[in-house]
Amino acid sequence: MNLDDELRAALRREDPSPGFAQRAVARAKSNPEPTMAIPIFQPVRISQMIWAAALAAMLVIGLTATSEYRQRKAERAGRDAVLALRITAEKLNMTRDKVLKREEN
Amino acid sequence: MRRIFLITVIAGWTAAQLPAQLLQLRITGLDGLASKAKESVDITLDSSLLQMAGGFLARNGKGSKDSQDITSLLTALKAITVRSFEFNETGQYRIEDLEPIRAQLRTPGWSKIISTQKQGEISEIYTRMEQGKVVGFAIIAAEPKELTIVAIEGTIDLKDLSKLGGLGVPSIPIPDQGKKGKQE
Amino acid sequence: MFTQAAAIQETTSDTMTDDAEQFADLVKEHQAMVFSMACRYLRNRALAEEIAQDVFLQLYRKLPTLESPDHVLHWLRWVTAHRLIDHSRQEKRRPQSPLEDVPEPAAAPDPTERADPLLSNMLRDLVAALPENARVVMILRYQEDLDPMDIARALDMPIATVKSHLQRSLATLREKLSHKKGVGV
Structure with missing residues (x-):
């Protein structure tokens, strides 16, 4: 016996049950719109993947840059605020000394 | 009809601007001094920057008492403006240069609580009160080789300021805020 | 109108x-x-x-x-x-429930079929038991009579992989057939 021939005979084509084509046509006519689900085997286009990756990278870079900018701005504002309060305190001290000195005189 | 409409719009706009202008002390007339000064400080922090500054100090102050005090003080403020100049020589500015600022501080709402004048030196502290609370605070400190203007906007308790020992903020004799204490 | x-x-x-x-x-x-x-x-x-x-x-x-x-x-x-x-x-x-594992009864034997219906049925079972990719390769090879190159194109699969699937599947079938029926193939 020849296995190739036996396999060809065993796996020969077979027709589906009668009315298969009519059922397929009726189903297609009643349900022509594609479903929202993405077909599992539809290959994702390389260009779409590149665009998505580029967008994601830009988003990450943008967010990081914004975060760093805000951090630096806050740091500078913090230093300025402390300096401003220090100058204010110094001038209040100075004024107090002058008032006290004048009262002593 | 159109004229009446315009007048109404302008009047409405002016009325809306007035409270803000009264509160906001504009430090003008000192633009040329920075180039003559040995050192100068120019700080303007609005409410959003003060908020950021408070956040930064809270995160980096490691929970210290000073840091907490400063942060709570900053949260109550709306704006801080500081202009300070240190000169090598005397005569780099004139007392008349301060007139535009002092004129604003003479408008209703502002009270001069401390003032000293001696041999060309001026020290003045002003407050602005609203409903029994200090909502504005200004210092003019003019010496022969140094000039400093400070304007702070917001709800300030001067006693809180005096608590900031770590910054060298002094405990000053604060006159009764209900009175217009002038010491000249 | x-x-x-x-x-x-x-x-x-x-x-x-x-x-x-x-x-x-x-x-x-x-x-x-x-x-x-x-x-x-x-x-x-x-x-x-x-x-x-x-x-x-x-x-x-x-x-x-x-x-x-x-x-x-x-x-x-x-x-x-x-x-x-x-x-x-x-x-x-x-x-899966145990009932789902029960194989479908084979189709009625074709009177014109010259091959041994029992052997055909056994081969169908053995093919259906192959791993997924190998099974598809075997079906395309013996049902559709495609050569390895066409199978590779049809499945977007390297031709070496197709050939490897075919060789291994045939070896498996031969081995299982000899075990089951003592058939020399």
Whole structure:
């Protein structure tokens, strides 16, 4: 016996049950719109993947840059605020000394 | 009809601007001094920057008492403006240069609580009160080789300021805020 | 009166009828191929028909983008093969009841069939028991009579992999057949 021939005979084509084509046509006519689900085997286009990756990278870079900018701005504002309060305190001290000195005189 | 409409719009706009202008002390007339000064400080922090500054100090102050005090003080403020100049020589500015600022501080709402004048030196502290609370605070400190203007906007308790020992903020004799204490 | 709207409606209606007729012809032409692939792969006629129906519904939606009869044939092989592989992978993840494991009774033997019906049935079972990719390769090789190069193209698979699947599958079948029946093949 020849296995190739036996396999060809065993796996020969077979027709589906009668009315298969009519059922397929009726189903297609009643349900022509594609479903929202993405077909599992539809290959994702390389260009779409590149665009998505580029967008994601830009988003990450943008967010990081914004975060760093805000951090630096806050740091500078913090230093300025402390300096401003220090100058204010110094001038209040100075004024107090002058008032006290004048009262002593 | 159109004229009446315009007048109404302008009047409405002016009325809306007035409270803000009264509160906001504009430090003008000192633009040329920075180039003559040995050192100068120019700080303007609005409410959003003060908020950021408070956040930064809270995160980096490691929970210290000073840091907490400063942060709570900053949260109550709306704006801080500081202009300070240190000169090598005397005569780099004139007392008349301060007139535009002092004129604003003479408008209703502002009270001069401390003032000293001696041999060309001026020290003045002003407050602005609203409903029994200090909502504005200004210092003019003019010496022969140094000039400093400070304007702070917001709800300030001067006693809180005096608590900031770590910054060298002094405990000053604060006159009764209900009175217009002038010491000249 | 023959209005523009009526003309558009008539054209649309004609196009739809044409599309349906063209689609019906395509189903009739390819139904044996699609159904048999599914049937050999799954060893379940009802499930095979269901999957074949899904494949043709997908074809109906895809028709405007398919350019030639060859394109349709290639597309049908590709979609059917991958749909079957995907189906069996999903089934593996799904807990099955013991009843589902019972194989479908074989189709009634074809009186014109010259081969040994028992051996054919055994071979179908053995093919259906092969791993997913190897099973599809064997079906395309022996049902569709495709050479390894065409199988590689149909499945987007390297030709070396196709050949390897064929060799290993044939060796497995030979071994199992000799164990089961003592048949020398």
